[in-house]
Amino acid sequence: MNIAWIDIRYHFVRFMMATVGVGLLFSATIGMIGLYRGVVFEALMIIREMGGDIWVVQGDRAGPFAEESEIPGTLARRLDGVAGIKWSKKFIQFNQQFEIGGRHVRIAVTGLDYPDDNGSWVPLVEGRYLYSGHYEAIADESLGFSLGSRIRIRRDDYTIVGLTARQVDMAGDGIMFVTVGDARTMKADSPSEAVLLRRASNLGDPPSQDATNKISAVIAKVEDGADPEQVRQHIASWGDVAVYSRVAEEEILLYSRMWRLLLQILAFVVMTLLVTVIVVGLSVYTMTLEKAKEIALLKLIGARNPFIIWMIVQQALFIGAVSFGIGLLLAHLVFPHFPRTVLIEWKDVGIQFLVALVLCAASSWFGIRKALSIRAQDVLS
Amino acid sequence: MTDEMVLSVDNVSKRYGEGSTEVYALTDATIGIRSGEMVGVVGPSGSGKTTFLLIAGLLDTPTSGSVSFRGQTISRAGTHPNALRDFRRQHVGFVFQKPNLIPFLTAAQNVQIALAVNGTVGKAAKDRSITLLQHFGVDHRANNFPNQLSGGEQQRVAIARALANTPRLLLADEPTASLDSERGRQVMGMFRELADREGVAVCVVTHDPRTHEHFDRIVEIQDGRVSPDTAGSARRPLERTGELPSK
Numbered sequence: 001m002n003i004a005w006i007d008i009r010y011h012f013v014r015f016m017m018a019t020v021g022v023g024l025l026f027s028a029t030i031g032m033i034g035l036y037r038g039v040v041f042e043a044l045m046i047i048r049e050m051g052g053d054i055w056v057v058q059g060d061r062a063g064p065f066a067e068e069s070e071i072p073g074t075l076a077r078r079l080d081g082v083a084g085i086k087w088s089k090k091f092i093q094f095n096q097q098f099e100i101g102g103r104h105v106r107i108a109v110t111g112l113d114y115p116d117d118n119g120s121w122v123p124l125v126e127g128r129y130l131y132s133g134h135y136e137a138i139a140d141e142s143l144g145f146s147l148g149s150r151i152r153i154r155r156d157d158y159t160i161v162g163l164t165a166r167q168v169d170m171a172g173d174g175i176m177f178v179t180v181g182d183a184r185t186m187k188a189d190s191p192s193e194a195v196l197l198r199r200a201s202n203l204g205d206p207p208s209q210d211a212t213n214k215i216s217a218v219i220a221k222v223e224d225g226a227d228p229e230q231v232r233q234h235i236a237s238w239g240d241v242a243v244y245s246r247v248a249e250e251e252i253l254l255y256s257r258m259w260r261l262l263l264q265i266l267a268f269v270v271m272t273l274l275v276t277v278i279v280v281g282l283s284v285y286t287m288t289l290e291k292a293k294e295i296a297l298l299k300l301i302g303a304r305n306p307f308i309i310w311m312i313v314q315q316a317l318f319i320g321a322v323s324f325g326i327g328l329l330l331a332h333l334v335f336p337h338f339p340r341t342v343l344i345e346w347k348d349v350g351i352q353f354l355v356a357l358v359l360c361a362a363s364s365w366f367g368i369r370k371a372l373s374i375r376a377q378d379v380l381s
Numbered sequence: 382m383t384d385e386m387v388l389s390v391d392n393v394s395k396r397y398g399e400g401s402t403e404v405y406a407l408t409d410a411t412i413g414i415r416s417g418e419m420v421g422v423v424g425p426s427g428s429g430k431t432t433f434l435l436i437a438g439l440l441d442t443p444t445s446g447s448v449s450f451r452g453q454t455i456s457r458a459g460t461h462p463n464a465l466r467d468f469r470r471q472h473v474g475f476v477f478q479k480p481n482l483i484p485f486l487t488a489a490q491n492v493q494i495a496l497a498v499n500g501t502v503g504k505a506a507k508d509r510s511i512t513l514l515q516h517f518g519v520d521h522r523a524n525n526f527p528n529q530l531s532g533g534e535q536q537r538v539a540i541a542r543a544l545a546n547t548p549r550l551l552l553a554d555e556p557t558a559s560l561d562s563e564r565g566r567q568v569m570g571m572f573r574e575l576a577d578r579e580g581v582a583v584c585v586v587t588h589d590p591r592t593h594e595h596f597d598r599i600v601e602i603q604d605g606r607v608s609p610d611t612a613g614s615a616r617r618p619l620e621r622t623g624e625l626p627s628k
Binding site: 007009294300301307376379 | 431435440441462463466467469470471475477481483484485486490493494495497498499502506542554
């Protein structure tokens with residue numbers, strides 16, 4: 001006979017109201033952790049999908065995911081000549097807001113080093129990869145473009161030849177893949193007046209090709225059998241570039257750009273869990289108060305304190321377990337409809353479940369304290 | 382079964398408050414109850430009957446004097462009431478004016494909970510609870526909640542619970558006060574039967590003069606003192622047949 005469960009069954013409506021409330025709080029914590037996981041997943045996606053072992057970026061810079069990095073487009077050709085390099089790809093990515101079809105769209109423009117890279121690694125949900133060096137694009141569904149549609153960006157028209165799903169950058173902007181050349185054109189494009197003013201300021205100087213020839217980084221694959229660290233050190237010795245392994249570039253992204261986000265999310269999670277502890281604590285305390293007479297009776301008939309404490313702790317654990325189940329169910333029903341990816345990993349869920357149980361057990365302290373203060377003779381009052 | 386002294390309250394005093402607020406609820410009270418004896422404790426309101434019940438039932442400890450159970454001193458000044466819980470669980474049963482059944486447990490579960498706190502669970506506890514409910518004629522109500530039972534049925538379930546762990550001492554506080562005279566008589570008859578057949582020492586605190594006919598002895602408490610002419614007088618001989626279901 002489990003007296004804790006019998007009591008809960010008897011007061012089922014009240015129990016469910018408490019658990020739904022706490023469940024909403026748990027779904028919020030699951031969502032916050034999932035949001036962080038989702039942001040990390042989205043941020044690392046492009047690094048992992050593009051492959052490559054080393055990232056070559058502007059000298060004394062940490063790379064395009066941490067700060068501005070501009071290197072000449074010709075750097076890829078220099079890398080091709082390095083012993084141990086299997087292939088290299090130019091990389092450019094920037095976020096820009098364009099007015100397309102009368103609406104403002106934020107796009108994470110990402111360059112593909114066509115024709116070596118036509119985007120065959122990009123996970124398409126519809127359409128094809130790039131067949132042309134110009135004016136074709138693969139766009140994420142979140143940007144709202146349909147397959148085959150033609151969109152005008154600045155002065156050029158692009159045809160959407162492929163669609164992806166959930167291909168966004170760490171800011172949540174949908175990625176549009178174009179060739180590196182087209183990406184540079186989009187980035188360098190400026191109004192006629194600005195071009196005229198720039199030309200005027202450069203009178204006497206030879207015209208510069210730099211502005212349209214810059215890329216963010218070069219990704220290179222090391223040949224099988226070659227030592228990636230040795231290759232990396234060799235390229236770094238050139239002095240004008242900085243070289244990172246893929247893992248190092250991922251860490252730069254995580255720890256330079258996202259640690260504040262992580263801290264903030266963790267702070268919110270802690271706050272939400274504190275609220276949860278208080279809500280569960282109050283629920284258990286109220287349930288204990290309502291059972292004061294019954295607890296006095298249990299003491300009268302000789303129930304030991306551990307018997308009474310275990311009854312209260314069990315009720316807190318029941319609230320915690322059922323609430324967490326409700327929270328998890330809500331998370332699976334609601335979060336897929338959120339604009340950003342909320343990645344619910346079972347390892348996180350397991351840890352959160354254990355934390356939830358521990359916190360709920362701890363929150364029963366209020367009720368336990370009250371129960372222990374009840375005297376057996378209170379039955380007579 | 383012998384006429385051994387089950388409960389012995391010896392020179393017990395209970396003081397509440399200190400200094401100017403000091404009040405003696407019980408002064409130098411000595412009462413003994415033997416196996417199979419049914420004793421009534423009477424007296425006006427505020428005379429110290431409930432204090433006596435608390436101390437005799439090991440729910441409170443005396444300021445001076447001692448409480449012995451079958452010759453062994455159990456409680457005296459300074460004993461913590463929590464330390465008496467194990468002893469109470471095994472040897473003392475309580476019945477009150479209100480049945481004090483746990484509202485979210487069925488009649489059978491209300492009996493089983495007393496067994497559970499003493500470590501008897503599962504089928505053994507179920508069988509024992511049904512046997513006890515049968516004995517008191519409420520087994521057909523085993524799966525009903527207290528709010529589905531009449532006052533008399535609730536009180537019978539409460540008595541079954543009090544006897545779940547076969548106590549040697551049964552303490553009752555105004556057990557007939559909320560019952561009509563017929564049901565009150567039935568309850569007192571049950572107590573009488575417990576004393577006669579099972580040899581349980583029964584102590585009933587009461588205001589109700591209609592119950593007096595059931596007692597072997599009546600002890601009167603006035604202003605916290607036991608009246609000397611009532612403390613030891615036997616009123617009826619003891620007869621036992623021993624038919625209460627044993628554990």
